[in-house]
Amino acid sequence: MLVLSMTVALLAGILLLTASFAEHLGQGKLSEAEKRSEAEAPDGRDGKLHIFVGGVMLLAAVTALAAAFGEGRETVLFFLMDRIPISFRLDDVGRIFLVLTVVIWTAVCFYSFKYMRHEGEEKRFYGFFFLAYAALIALDGAANLITFYFFFEFMTLCSMPLVIGRGGREAVMAALKYLFYSLAGAYLALFGIFILYQSCDSVAFRAGGVLNQALAQQNQGILLVAVFAMLVGFGAKAGMFPLHAWLPTAHPIAPAPASAALSAIIVKCGVLAVIRTVYFIVGPNFLRGTWVQKVWLILALITVFLGSMLAFLEKGFKKRLAYSTVSQVSYILFGLALFTPQAFAGAILQLLAHALVKCALFMTAGIFILRTGKTQAEDYIGIGKKMGLTLWGYTIASLSLIGIPPTAGFIGKWYLCQGALDAGLGVLSYLGPAVLLVSAVLTAGYLLPVSIRGFLPGREEGDWGPKEREKADLMTVTLWFVTILSLLIGLFPGHILAFVNGISDAIL
Amino acid sequence: MREVFLVIAVLLPLIGGAGISVIPWKKRGAMMVYTEGVVLLTSALAFLLILNRPAGAFTLFRFTGQLSISFRLDAVGSVFTALVAFLWPLATLYSFEYMTHEKHEKVFFMFYVMTYGVTLGISMAEDLVTLYFFYEMLTLVTVPLVMHTLTKEAIRAGRTYLWYSLGGAAFAFIGMIFILVYGNTADFTPGGVLDAAALGDKRGLMLLIYVICFCGFSVKAAMFPFSAWLPKAGVAPTPVTALLHAVAVVKAGAFANIRVTYFIFGTALLRGTWAQKVLTALTIFTIVYGCSRALKETHLKRRLAWSTVSNLSYILFGVTMMSPLGLMGALCHMVCHAVMKICSFFCAGAVIYRTERTYVHQLDGLGRKMPAVFLLFTVSGMALMGVPGLTGFVSKWYLAKAAVAEGGLLSYLGIAALMISALLTAVYMLGISVRAFFPGQDFRYDSLGEVSDPGWKMLLPLWIFAAVMVLIGLRPELLTDLIGDVVYSAF
Numbered sequence: 001m002l003v004l005s006m007t008v009a010l011l012a013g014i015l016l017l018t019a020s021f022a023e024h025l026g027q028g029k030l031s032e033a034e035k036r037s038e039a040e041a042p043d044g045r046d047g048k049l050h051i052f053v054g055g056v057m058l059l060a061a062v063t064a065l066a067a068a069f070g071e072g073r074e075t076v077l078f079f080l081m082d083r084i085p086i087s088f089r090l091d092d093v094g095r096i097f098l099v100l101t102v103v104i105w106t107a108v109c110f111y112s113f114k115y116m117r118h119e120g121e122e123k124r125f126y127g128f129f130f131l132a133y134a135a136l137i138a139l140d141g142a143a144n145l146i147t148f149y150f151f152f153e154f155m156t157l158c159s160m161p162l163v164i165g166r167g168g169r170e171a172v173m174a175a176l177k178y179l180f181y182s183l184a185g186a187y188l189a190l191f192g193i194f195i196l197y198q199s200c201d202s203v204a205f206r207a208g209g210v211l212n213q214a215l216a217q218q219n220q221g222i223l224l225v226a227v228f229a230m231l232v233g234f235g236a237k238a239g240m241f242p243l244h245a246w247l248p249t250a251h252p253i254a255p256a257p258a259s260a261a262l263s264a265i266i267v268k269c270g271v272l273a274v275i276r277t278v279y280f281i282v283g284p285n286f287l288r289g290t291w292v293q294k295v296w297l298i299l300a301l302i303t304v305f306l307g308s309m310l311a312f313l314e315k316g317f318k319k320r321l322a323y324s325t326v327s328q329v330s331y332i333l334f335g336l337a338l339f340t341p342q343a344f345a346g347a348i349l350q351l352l353a354h355a356l357v358k359c360a361l362f363m364t365a366g367i368f369i370l371r372t373g374k375t376q377a378e379d380y381i382g383i384g385k386k387m388g389l390t391l392w393g394y395t396i397a398s399l400s401l402i403g404i405p406p407t408a409g410f411i412g413k414w415y416l417c418q419g420a421l422d423a424g425l426g427v428l429s430y431l432g433p434a435v436l437l438v439s440a441v442l443t444a445g446y447l448l449p450v451s452i453r454g455f456l457p458g459r460e461e462g463d464w465g466p467k468e469r470e471k472a473d474l475m476t477v478t479l480w481f482v483t484i485l486s487l488l489i490g491l492f493p494g495h496i497l498a499f500v501n502g503i504s505d506a507i508l
Numbered sequence: 509m510r511e512v513f514l515v516i517a518v519l520l521p522l523i524g525g526a527g528i529s530v531i532p533w534k535k536r537g538a539m540m541v542y543t544e545g546v547v548l549l550t551s552a553l554a555f556l557l558i559l560n561r562p563a564g565a566f567t568l569f570r571f572t573g574q575l576s577i578s579f580r581l582d583a584v585g586s587v588f589t590a591l592v593a594f595l596w597p598l599a600t601l602y603s604f605e606y607m608t609h610e611k612h613e614k615v616f617f618m619f620y621v622m623t624y625g626v627t628l629g630i631s632m633a634e635d636l637v638t639l640y641f642f643y644e645m646l647t648l649v650t651v652p653l654v655m656h657t658l659t660k661e662a663i664r665a666g667r668t669y670l671w672y673s674l675g676g677a678a679f680a681f682i683g684m685i686f687i688l689v690y691g692n693t694a695d696f697t698p699g700g701v702l703d704a705a706a707l708g709d710k711r712g713l714m715l716l717i718y719v720i721c722f723c724g725f726s727v728k729a730a731m732f733p734f735s736a737w738l739p740k741a742g743v744a745p746t747p748v749t750a751l752l753h754a755v756a757v758v759k760a761g762a763f764a765n766i767r768v769t770y771f772i773f774g775t776a777l778l779r780g781t782w783a784q785k786v787l788t789a790l791t792i793f794t795i796v797y798g799c800s801r802a803l804k805e806t807h808l809k810r811r812l813a814w815s816t817v818s819n820l821s822y823i824l825f826g827v828t829m830m831s832p833l834g835l836m837g838a839l840c841h842m843v844c845h846a847v848m849k850i851c852s853f854f855c856a857g858a859v860i861y862r863t864e865r866t867y868v869h870q871l872d873g874l875g876r877k878m879p880a881v882f883l884l885f886t887v888s889g890m891a892l893m894g895v896p897g898l899t900g901f902v903s904k905w906y907l908a909k910a911a912v913a914e915g916g917l918l919s920y921l922g923i924a925a926l927m928i929s930a931l932l933t934a935v936y937m938l939g940i941s942v943r944a945f946f947p948g949q950d951f952r953y954d955s956l957g958e959v960s961d962p963g964w965k966m967l968l969p970l971w972i973f974a975a976v977m978v979l980i981g982l983r984p985e986l987l988t989d990l991i992g993d994v995v996y997s998a999f
Binding site: 021078079080081083146149150153154157160161164166167168169170171172175176179180183184187188190191194195197198222 | 879890893895896897902905906908909911912913920923924927928930931934935938939942943945946947948949950982983984985988
C-alpha cells in the first residue's frame with residue numbers, strides 16, 4: 001500500500017512536470033503579453049487540472065492511510081551496495097509521521113488551488129509537490145538507515161523548486177540557499193553514517209539501536225563524533241543552530257502553500273532523522289551522559305531562545321513565522337535529547353501540535369497576503385473586521401503555539417518541562433524549562449499583537465484593506481480544518497499519549 | 509594464439525586512424541562511416557578479448573633483455589579496456605555532429621582514433637616498459653588534439669600540456685630504471701616485483717623512488733601540484749576534453765599508478781610508510797583544492813576540468829589506501845566518474861555547439877530551451893555529487909568504507925574531504941542547473957534567441973550515459989561484483 005501510494009504520487013509528479021515543460025516549449029513562440037493574458041484567463045483547463053491534482057492527492061492519501069492502519073510488513077524494492085536493501089516497513093514512529101504527512105499534505109493541496117492560481121506555474125508546483133510527497137512517504141516508511149538517506153536527499157532535491165514559485169531572482173537564490181544548507185547537513189550526516197556503518201550489526205532500524213557493543217566500546221571516541229555530525233547534519237533540516245539560516249530565508253519567499261508544507265512537514269523530516277539515528281541506530285544508552293548529549297541540549301536551547309528572540313524582533317509576517325519555526329522545532333529536539341519517557345512524549349506532542357499549528361499560521365499568512373497584498377505584521381491593523389474567519393483561526397492556532405491550556409501546545413510543553421526536570425542533568429535540567437518559559441513569553445509577544453490589533457485597531461483604523469467581508473472558501477475551510485485538528489489533539493490527548501508511551505517503552 | 513588479437517586491437521585504430529588522413533575522401537558521410545567502423549570494430553574486438561581473456565602474453569618486439577613491447581590482458585587491465593571500449597564509439601558518434609562547427613576534421617579524427625589505439629596499449633601493457641612507451645606516445649598523439657583550433661590560447665595550452673606530461677614521464681622513467689635494477693622482472697605481478705635480496709637496506713630509497721614515480725604518473729592524473737595543465741587544455745574541442753581529459757588520458761595516469769602501486773612496488777613494502785601518508789595527504793588536498801577552484805571558475809568547461817582534478821584524486825585516494833577495499837573504490841570511481849564526467853562535458857559541448865555560450869552566467873534560462881541537455885546535465889551533476897541512486901554514490905561508498913576500515917586521522921580527513929567535495933560539487937553543478945531551469949520570473953526568454961536541443965547523434969550518447977548512471981546507481985552489484993573479482997585477483 002505504501003509503495004502504491006508512492007508510485008501514484010511519483011507518476012503524477014512526473015506527468016505534471018512533463019506537461020509543464022511541454023507548455024514552456026510551446027510557449028516560447030508566444031509573446032510575453034499573450035502569455036500573461038493566457039495565464040490570467042480563468043478557463044476550463046484550470047478546473048481540469050484541479051480535479052486531476054485533487055484526485056491524485058486523495059488516492060495517494062487513502063492508500064497511505066490504509067498502509068498506516070495496516071500491519072507493517074517489509075517490502076524490499078531493490079538492493080544497493082553490500083546488499084543493503086532499499087526497503088520499507090512501517091513502525092509506530094513511522095505511523096505517526098505518515099498520518100501527519102498525509103493530513104497536512106492533503107490540506108495544503110486543497111488550500112493551494114486558489115492560492116496557486118494567482119501565483120502561476122501551477123503544473124510545475126504540483127509536479128514537485130507530488131514528488132516531494134512520494135519522498136516523504138518513503139522517508140516515513142523507510143526500514144533502514146540507507147533507505148532513509150536515499151530518500152532524504154531525494155526529498156531535498158524535490159522540495160527545493162517549491163520554494164521558487166513565481167518569484168524572481170531573489171527566490172531562486174533563496175531556493176539555492178535552502179538546497180546548499182540541506183546538502184551540507186546531509187553530507188555531514190553521511191560522514192557520520194560512513195563511520196557508524198562499520199560498527200553496526202546492521203543498518204535496519206531497531207528499537208534500542210543496532211550498534212555492535214564490542215566495537216562500540218572500542219571506538220567510542222570516533223563514534224561519538226560521528227553521531228554528533230549526524231545530529232548537526234540532520235539538525236540542519238530541522239533548523240537547529242548553527243545550520244538554521246536557510247529557514248528564515250526560504251520560508252518567507254516561498255508561496256504560502258509551500259511555506260506551510262515546508263514548515264509543517266519538511267522541517268520535521270530532520271526530526272524524524274534524529275529520532276531514527278538516536279533511538280533506532282545508536283541507542284540512547286550509548287549517548288546518555290556523554291558530551292554529545294550535553295552539546296546537543298545546549299544547541300537546542302540556544303536555538304529555542306534565538307528563534308523566539310529573532311521572531312520577536314522581526315517585522316515581516318512570514319519571516320516572523322519562519323523564525324518561530326526555528327524556535328519551536330528545537331523544542332522537539334530538546335525533548336528528544338533528554339532520553340526520558342515524558343520528554344519523548346512531550347516531543348512527539350509538540351511535533352504534532354507544531355505541524356498543525358504552523359501549517360495554519362502560514363495558511364493565514366497566505367490568505368492575508370492574497371487579500372491585502374501586504375506582508376508586514378504591522379500592516380494588518382483592523383483586519384479582523386472584514387476577515388474575522390481567518391483571524392480567529394489564526395488566534396486559536398497562536399494560543400496553541402504559545403502553550404496556553406487546553407491546547408495541544410500546552411500539553412507538549414508540560415511534558416517537556418517535566419521530562420527535563422526528571423532527566424537529572426544538573427544545571428541543564430533547570431535551564432531547559434527556564435528557556436522554554438522565556439520563549440513562551442516571547443511567542444506570545446510576537447504572535448498575539450497581530451490578533452489584538454487585528455480585532456481592536458483603536459483609533460489607528462485606516463480605510464485600507466478588502467472592501468468586502470470574506471466568505472468561507474477552500475482556503476479558510478482548510479485553515480479551520482487544521483486548526484480544529486490541533487484543538488482536538490489538545491482536548492483529547494489520551495489516545496496519542498498511550499500510543500507514544502508504547503513507543504517510548506520500547507526504545508528507552 | 510589468441511594473444512595476437514591483443515596486438516591487432518592496438519594496431520587497428522593506429523593504422524585505421526592514419527588511414528583517415530591518407531584516403532582522399534569525396535564525401536563526409538563516407539569518412540564518418542569509415543571512422544565509426546574502425547572504432548566499433550576495435551571495441552568489438554576489445555570486448556571479445558575481455559570475455560575470452562587470452563592467458564598468455566604477446567611480445568611484439570624485444571629491444572634487449574628485459575626491454576620489450578609486450579601485451580597481456582589481466583583483470584585490472586580489462587576494467588580500463590572495457591571502459592574505453594564502451595566510451596570511444598559513443599564519443600566518436602557525438603564528434604560527428606559537434607565537429608561540423610570546427611575546422612580540419614580529417615586531422616582531428618585521425619588523431620582521435622589513433623589515441624584509442626594508444627590507450628588500449630596502456631591498458632593491455634604487460635610490463636612497465638610497454639606501459640611507459642605508450643604513456644609517452646599518448647602525450648604525443650594528444651598534443652595535436654589540444655592545439656586543434658590553432659588559436660594562440662590553444663597553442664599555449666598544448667605547450668603547457670606537453671611540458672607537464674614530458675616532465676611527469678621523466679619522473680616515471682626514474683622509477684622504471686630502479687625497477688629494472690632491483691626487480692625480478694618488470695612484468696606486472698600482483699603483490700609487486702621487488703627482489704628482497706637485491707633490495708637489501710635500500711628500502712628507504714625505494715620509498716622515495718616510489719613517491720617520485722607516483723608523482724610522475726600523477727601529472728596526467730592532475731594531482732596537486734601538477735594539475736594546472738588540465739583546465740588550460742579545456743580550449744580543445746569538446747570531444748577531446750570530454751573523452752581524453754576526463755577519461756582516457758587522465759585515467760591512464762591513474763591506471764599507471766594502480767599498476768605501479770599494486771603490481772610493481774607492492775603494497776607489502778608501502779603500507780604504513782611515510783610514502784603512503786604523504787601521497788594520501790596530497791590526494792586529500794587535491795580533492796578539496798580541485799573543487800574550490802571549480803567553484804571559483806566561471807568558464808563552464810574549465811569548471812568541469814577542475815572538477816575532474818578533484819575527482820581523479822578520489823581515485824588516487826583509493827589507490828593510496830593500498831587495501832583491497834581501497835582498490836575497489838578506486839576502480840569503481842574510475843568507471844563511474846568516466847560516465848558521469850563525459851556526460852556533463854558533452855552537455856557543455858552541446859550548449860557551446862548550439863549557442864556559443866561558454867560562461868556559466870550565460871546559461872540562465874537555457875534549460876527551458878534545451879530541456880534534454882540540461883536535464884542530462886542535472887543528472888550527471890547529481891551523480892557527481894553522489895546523490896544515492898546514481899553512480900557517484902556507489903564509488904563514494906566504497907572509498908569511504910575503505911577509509912573507515914583503515915582508521916586513523918588521515919582516513920577520517922579523507923572522508924571529510926569527500927563530503928566537502930560533494931557539497932562544493934553541488935554548488936558548482938546544481939547552481940548551474942537551477943538557474944538554467946528557473947532563471948526567475950523577470951527573465952526575458954527572448955534574449956536567448958531560437959535555440960533547441962541538438963540532433964540525435966549528440967543526444968543518443970547522452971541518454972545512454974544517463975541510463976548507465978541510473979542503472980548502476982540502482983543495481984550497483986552489476987558493477988561491484990565484477991570489480992570485486994578483479995580486486996580479488998590483484999591481491
